Amino acid sequence: MPRGKKRSGRGNVQPFSDEDASIETLSHCSSVSERTSADVDVGDAEETAQEDFQYKLKVYIDSTVDKSAKTRQGALDGLKTAMATKILYEFISERRMTITDSIERCLKKGKGVEQSAAASLACLLCIQLGSGIESEEVFKTLKPVFKAILNDGTANIQARQACATSLGLCTLVAEDDIMDVYATMEVFETLFTRSYIREDGSRPSVSPPVTQLHTNALLSWALLLTICAGSHIRVIAQKHLAKLPRLLENDDVNMRIAAGETIALLFELIRDIDPDFEFDDWEPLCEKLNALATDCNKHRAKTDKRKQRSVFRDVLKAVEEGDFQSETIRFGTERMLIDSWVRKRTYDTFREFVGSGMNFHLQANEFIRDVFELGPPKLIDSAALKAMKSSRLERHLYNAAAFKARTKARNKFRDKRVDVGEF
Incomplete structure (x- = not known):
């Protein structure tokens, strides 16, 4: 807004109104209102992020057969984290035998920490695949390896501990x-x-x-x-x-x-x-x-x-x-009651493997929801989720533009007040 002209030694200045600010704000926000472009941007960003994530997973899978034990360990940990925090059924089901072969190789040829990570990954793989023919095929390959390590008194004790836990959960999920x-x-x-403790009261040396x-x-x-x-x-x-x-x-x-x-x-x-x-x-x-x-x-x-x-x-x-x-578990908009020792033992076992991702799996993992009789997943469908994200982006861009316009308008008003003060 141009400054007022000086007349007879006084500044003839009109105060800057809220209406002026809103007009300037709208001029800055007009481009944001085009929903189509925002949808395209969000869709492209999501697709790019998904491609990057899947590329990382593929690198992890390839790295499980690397010559370096440190690299294999990092790959196993990366796959574990991904499977514990996301639902990856389609991606994993296409590569389940490749992942299974890698787990088997790490269990047979790796050392304690690597074997432990591989055993945990086997459980997460079964949790992702759910109870059915796919997880049964995975378990048929790995069960003999688990039992061999478990029964081998000379095997690494950390590996035996991990196999004891993993064999139990994989049996629950995949044994037919x-x-x-x-x-x-x-x-x-x-x-x-x-x-x-023996009947005579003596304690075994363990x-x-x-x-x-x-x-x-x-x-x-x-x-x-x-x-x-x-x-x-x-x-x-x-x-x-x-x-x-x-x-x-x-x-x-x-x-x-x-x-x-x-x-x-x-x-x-x-x-x-x-x-x-x-x-x-x-x-x-x-x-x-x-x-x-x-x-x-x-x-x-x-x-x-x-x-x-x-x-x-x-x-x-x-x-x-x-x-x-009893204990109430809250996840999303739902609640689950742990009301028996049976349910507690089952819940504690799954939580041991998925950790902080347990609430997400309770919401989205069909197998786990079936175990706890929660019904089909109630997550928002992808189209609605995309629309929500687009709406949030629009609000963010609008608020940013409005803030910029208000700041600019107020700066001009401050300039006018300076002019008034000078005369």
Whole structure:
């Protein structure tokens, strides 16, 4: 807006109105209102980002066979992160056998850390593919390798620990024969039962890393308990329910907690089958659980005692009253209730692998939603999501242009006030 002309020594200046500012703002924003160009820009940006992401994944897959162990490790970690945080079914299903071959090679020829990463990647691959023929093919290739490492006492202990966990989850997702599930459970039993305190009260000599292996085997065994037939649950209860409390005296807090949660799970399962079930050593078991729920031993770390007491209060309620302390998981606009030991064991296992991506998988992963009976995914469809992003871009550009116009207009008004002050 041009400055007012000076007349008779005074500045004849009209104040700058909001209407003037809005006119100038509109002139700056007119180009932003063309929705078509914004849609094209957003679409191109999305397509470019998707192509870049898929290119990175292809590089990771190729790098899993690199001569450098460090490069292979980085590639495995990159694939793990991608599968934990995104749904990649179409991309992965086309390359599943290539990825499976890479995992098998890393498990057989790699060292501890690399083997552990490969085992975790196998689980994420099955989670992405879901329960069906594709994951079954992957698992048929990897199951013998998992079991060979698990049963090899000379194998790297970190690799054995990872295989104990991964074999359990992959069996849950991809095993198509319940008899094979039972056979895998027996493999786990041969491991964790070695930590049982003997009937004469003597303790087995087990190192901390091996104890962790036994703990992982116990948790995988408990996971597979959740899909056993009722008749097999009865057999398991008769065989192990009297012996599992021996693990409660273990020196390792994680083993004690795993044993307590497994006992609570087994009581829940057997009572679902037989509401009148009675356990012969029920009172001694409750006394032991109560002691752990109120543990004040000075030789144990405070954090371990706090964690242990919290868990065993819930375990004691489960054994005494058949109660479960429910928890609500919120993700997006939905909620899921963890209302049983079965659901807790399943949820904790999946969360161990997908980590912070668990909420996203609960929203978008059809297999995981099916496991927790959440129904079809309720994510916004791609067209609506694209429209929303376009709308956000338009708002951003409009606000930026409006801010620029207002600033420019106010600067002119400040110039006029200076002129007024000079006369």
